[in-house]
Amino acid sequence: MKIALARRESRLWLPFVFAVVTLLFIVGWALVSPGALELSSAPAQWPLPTLWPIPERFASPETGVNVHMWWDPWAALRRDWPLVQDAGFTWVKQRIAWLDVEGAAPGAYEWHALDRIVDEAAQANVKLLLRLDHPPAWAIEAAIVDAPGLPVAPETFAGFCSVLADRYKGRVAGYQIWNEPNLAREWGGAVPDPAGYVELLRACYVAIKTVDPAALVISAGLAPTGSGPPEAMPDVDYLAGMYEAGVSPYFDLLGLNAPGYKAPPEVSPQEAADPANDYGGQSFFCFRHVEDMRALMEAHGDGHKQVAILEFGWHTSSSPEHPDYAWFAVTPEEQGDYLVRAYEYAQANWDPWIGPMFVWNFPDSKWTQDNEEYWWSIVDPFWWGFDRNFGSWEGAGVRPAYEALKEMIDQAPVP
DSSP states (O other): OHHHHHHHHHHHHHHHHHHHHHHHHHHHHHHHSTTTTTOSOGGGGSOOGGGSOOOOOOOSSEEEEEEOOSSOHHHIIIIIHHHHHHHTOOEEEEEEEHHHHHOSSTTOOOOHHHHHHHHHHHHHTOEEEEEEEOOOHHHHHHHHHHSTTSSSOHHHHHHHHHHHHHHTTTTOOEEEEOSOTTBGGGTTTSOOOHHHHHHHHHHHHHHHHHHOTTSEEEEOOOOOOOOOTTTBOOHHHHHHHHHHTTOGGGOSEEEEEOOOTTSOTTOOHHHHHOGGGOSOSSTTSSGGGHHHHHHHHHHTTOTTSEEEEEEEOOOOOOOTTSHHHHTTOOOHHHHHHHHHHHHHHHHHHSTTTEEEEEESOOOOTTOOTTSGGGGGOSBOOOEEEEETTTEEEEEOOBOHHHHHHHHHHHHSOOO
């Protein structure tokens, strides 16, 4: 009877044991297959960012210039690269519109122009930073369903970044992820969303670092502004929102844009904000507004990271055709003087946290005086042609700012 009772009790336990084993199997399967039961969020599936320490520190500062070499290889070869090398710039930054590389359809890549730029940067022994933005139509349309409120789905953009970084591993120094997302016109027309941008940056950071850990990932340059939603968000508020969304692990250098407006580079934000000084009456109307943003970095524990100034300069047209810019125009000679003094101020006051500083700009060869960007340039647009009587002709005059920067680098080298 006791034996019989024992067998009967064991049979009573069998369903319970089976249920426990089944439950353990299901839990284990879910843990090794994160997508199976949709129990964990996407970020938890990504590699930990601590696997990728910041690759290196840079001299404070290093010299760079924004270039536009995509559409005119002749201008790049005959004008841009010789002038970059002659001046002594150690960095160039080139914008890469995603739609120009993968515009036709997902996976339909056109590499010719970008291969050329990467090859020429290597031949010139200049570090190359690529700014990535401007998604193709198919990605924008998909984002309406997959990522409402964002210009593109983060995973889709990350896929492009991964393919790009893998192709140019060891040849491209770094990647700037988007540009001025605190402006609605740069954010697909949507209200600027710092948390949404952090999702985009995080996805791209992981994608790039997974295939090329040595590549730099630099956050988007933010537009200095005091305008609020829906058309913009003040850059100070936007950066604070990025930190609230957990941005810190997902960039190597903080990217900032730092136009000088009407003020000389030594003018402080407090002086710029004083209406009596006629600099515009806002603290962000000066080159040193960078210091306000740096204070936020330090307040959030990122004091060990450097800043990259992705665009800075002074505008030289007081023409009524550019009313939004005319009020802060300077002379071409002042432009050159201020650019040199900006580098000198950064070297004297922002060491060791300032990194590369990119002058805005070498122009696109098609720009004319009708383009406001033309008036920030430090050289003239390249033009060329052929005449039956005179043969080939070309032109690309340098402006006083270029000569001033060349002299600065030659005589008192800034790396």
